[in-house]
Amino acid sequence: MSDTERILEKAIKYLPFDLPNGVYAVTKETGNFVECNRRARKILGLPQGGPIDSWSIIHNYQYPNQHEIILEKLELIEADRGWLEKEVLPIKVGEEEKYVQVACRGIEDSETGDIIGYLGTIDDITEEERYRQLFEGLPAGVYRLDKNDNIVMVNSALLEMLGYESEEELIGTPIRDLYVNQNDESRFKQVIVDKGSVVNHTLELLKKDGESIFVSANSYKIKGLMSEYTGREGTLTDITYEERFRRNLDDVPVGFYVVSEINGVDTIMHCNRQLEEMFEFGPDETAIGFPVGDLHWSEDDTKKLKDALVQKYTESGHPPLLGYHLYIRTRKGRRRLFEVNSRLIHDIDGQVIGRTGVVIDITEEAERREKLKELEDLTGDIGHVLHNYTSTLLAVKLNNDVVKKALQPDPFDLKEALEPQNAIRELQNPIRLLTNSLKEIIEVGSEPERHSALPEEKWVQLSHLLSLFEIDKDIEEDHVYLSTVRETVVCILNICCDIGSGKLPKTSIKELRRTSNELLRICSLVSLHKSHDQILHMDNQVRSLREHITLGYRKEEPHQSFSVSHLITRAFDNQEEYALNQKVTIKRRYDDPDPVLKVAERDVIRALSDLLENAIKYSWNRERGVDPWVMIRIKQDLDKQLIFIEFENFGVPIHAEEIKKDLVFKVGYRGRFSGDRERIGTGLGLTSARRIARRHGGDVSISSRPGSPTGQLDDYDQPFITTATMKLPLIS
Structure with a gap:
């Protein structure tokens, strides 16, 4: 009896066609089919009738070594007479690629005990496997919950x-x-x-290390037979950078904005809430999608603004339009005077497709407007700062600084980050x-005079507001404390407006208003300094991100040959403002003589800047x-000609x-302790630095050890x- 006959005899009881x-059954060495049922023939593209002993399963394998790999796995389990189970294989059937799940075991020769087939x-699990690959390959986090809202499925992107x-x-x-909350x-x-x-809903979640992140959630309900809730599934996209930036801008x-031309109409495409409030949009209204021309006082005002933007762009260096005065119409029909700081946005063909900028309401600040104008003149041409940016980040920073100077005297250091205790x-x-x-106002005058000046409930409210200033503050929650102080002052000023004329001493009311405005000024400076610090952090991140993205695409x-000291000095210049803000001193220790490298100057300076920024930040x-x-x-x-x-x-x-x-070099990866003290980052600095070093024949490495010897x-x-450490080859 031949091997084929013996295999068929052993296998025939397992080969029912229903x-x-x-x-299927195959020979060991050649993989030739001895027999298949109808289902196997259909999956493998074999004839539904007739002999198939001339067909080999090897012909269906996607890769040449698949047969040897399967045989090796089978040999490992032959001693236990077990099955090789749930093996997923890519196969080809004609021109079609499929995925199959197989389970197989050896067939022994009855006389010798040898495996003969x-x-x-x-x-056929093609659809299931392709879905699994899609599920695991999605850049967004994917999850599924059961009816008790316990996690039952996640992909690798969500784990990361x-x-x-x-x-x-x-x-x-x-x-x-x-959830954080x-x-x-x-x-x-x-x-x-x-x-x-739910689509694009922002949530704040906790990572494993306790750091909070913001995600954009898209989720839908999984329904049972009676449409009852049996769970939910959806996707999560990390928008921590964008959300923190948005909250900072708010x-x-x-008010900042981006305007684009849609079907011939200038339309607001993005803005912060401050701008919507300045134009008196309601709490349930949005300016996004609104024709910006409808907010100008007249069509002539719109035309003059556009002409001024175009005229400014024709000047040398293409500077932005700064300090332009524009009359606008709020949603309530009121006429206001805004200061506009803006620049045109062009497509790759040089065609104007919109504009971006910031606005400040200067209607009631004529005197301050002149001072702001002088301060803006001192800032000079900021075109070299904005350079290729189309976002509003640096424009916001500019106006932030202008407003800070306008609110002088400033008790805070303009270069260093603002500490909560100092604020x-x-x-x-x-x-x-x-x-x-406030105490003087509350205690002044007789009872009839007090009642004629304000209703009793207003006096009760003033007493309550006074008590808020006497509550002990928590230094760790300075943002809450600052918000409480600001809101309290605003309430006091509002009540002052209700005091009847001549009912209370003018000097007392005037002093209350003066001290209220002074406190409000200091609160505003605190907010502006904190915004400045956050924008400075973000500016470094945006620059790093831009350089990382364009590194592989720009010419x-x-x-060329440069000394190492020159490259480091240039990197230090890039980070000098940030180092001063963080109160970090930079010390340098060089060998003599100063070594020389042959490098792409811009790229290496960017890499050194990223490494220096990380060192300062942490x-x-x-x-x-x-x-x-x-x-x-x-x-x-x-000896090795390395620096x-x-x-x-x-x-x-x-x-x-x-x-x-090597996780720290992974694109977008931020270390588990990198969120210390709310430090922000893109997770690209080390990745980009290593990438640049390797393109120059070098590398970047990291070490971290306890600061104390014990x-x-x-x-x-x-x-x-x-x-x-950045390693680069020296010039021989």
């Missing part, structure tokens, strides 16, 4: 977004445990239950003066009363596992010394 699964089952290493860490977790989860679920789906006391300390004297003025500049004070510092060292290996540029800082640690697995390696609550 099974929904494909069943294999019996197996085969199922939330800082988890495996799906086992999240499966079974109640989704509400991932669990009440948000209840409200979000109720909307899904009521409406069936706090800036100017609250500067508020105390204005609060004391306002409190005294490569020629490599630095802590080493000694009380002494500013933190970053050490830049240059070392040479003349090593080190950036050492003392502060935020990097987990050993993140260095070992510190434990796994104690990440202590400061670490982190060193980023």
Whole structure:
């Protein structure tokens, strides 16, 4: 009896033709089919009738070595007489690619006990496998919840977004445990239950390390047979950078906008809430999609603005239009005077497609308007600052600085980041003066005079507002404290407007208004300084992001010879303002002589700037009363003709596992401790720096160790010394 006959004899009892699964038997060495049922023949594209012993399963394999790989796996389990189960294979059937799931086992020779063939089952899982690949390959996080809102499915993108290493860490977790505010989860679920789906809803979630992130959620309800709620599924997209930027812009006391031409009509495409309030849009209205010409006082005003923009663009350097005065019509029909700072947006062909800018309401500030005009003249041409940006980030920074100068005297350092304790300390004297003025108003006059000046409920309200200033403040919640002070002052000023003329001493009312306005001025300066600090952080991130994105697309500049000291000095110039803001001192230690490199200047300076920025950003004070510092060292290996540029800082640690697995160099990855003290970033600095170094024949490496010689390696609550080293080849 031949091997084929013996295989068929052994396998025939497993080969009924009415099974929904494909069943087949093949020889061991050549993989030739001995028999298949109808289902297997259909899956493999074999004839439905007649002999098939001339067909080999090897012909269906997608890759040449698949047969050998399967045989090796089968040999490993032959000793146990077991099955090779749930093996997913890519195969080809003619020109079509399929995915199948097979299970197989060896067929023994009855006399010798040797394996002479294999019996197996085969199922077509092409659709399921392609769905799985799509699910895992999506750049957005995908999830599914059961009826109890426990996580039952997540993809790798969501694991990475939330800082988890495996799906086992999240499966079974109640989704509400991932929310910063669990009440948000209840409200979000109720909307899904009521409406069936939610699109682009912003949520604040917690990562594994406790850092909060903002996501854009798209979700829909999974319905049971009676349309009842049985769970939900959807996608999450990380919008932390955009949301924090948006919230920051909403706090800036100017209106910013982007206008594009849609079907021949200038239309507002983006703006902050401040702009909508300035134009008196209602709380449920939005300016987005609104024709901007309808907000101008006249068509002639619109034409003059456009002419001024075009005229400004024709000047050398294409500067923006600054300080332009425009009369506008609010949604309530009121006429206001706005100061417009704007520049044109062009497409790649040089055609005007819109404009972007910021506006300030100067209707009631004629005197200050003149002062602002003088200050703006001092700023000069900011075209070199805005350069290729089409966003409004730097325009907001410019106007932020202008408004700060207009509100002088400024008690805060203009170069250093504003510390919470300093902000609250500067508020105390204005609060004391306002409190005294308010007490004087409350206590002045007889009872009839008081009642004629204000209703009793207003006096009660003033007493309550006075008590708010006497509540102990929490330094850790300075933003809450500042908001409370600002709102309290506004309420006091509003009540002052209701005091009847001649009912109370004018000097007392005048003093109350003066002290209120002074406190409001200091509050505004605090907000402006905090916005300035955040914009400075963001400016570095946007620059880094832009350089990273364009690195592979812009024309490569020629490599030229530059000294290392020159490159480092240029990188330091890029980060000097940021270092001063963070109160970080830069120290440099060079070898002599100064080594020379042949590099693309712009790219290497950008890489060094990114490494220096990280060192500044994550630095802590080493000694009380002494500013933190970053050490830049240059070392040479003349034998290997290499230069090593080190950036050492003392502060935020990097987990050993993140260095070992090279996670810190992964695009968009931010270390588990990088959110320390609300530090922001794109996760691109190290990636871009390594990319540039390798293009120059070098590399970038990272080390992080405890700052104290006796510190434990796994104690990440202590400061670490982190060193980023760029290695580049020397010129022989």
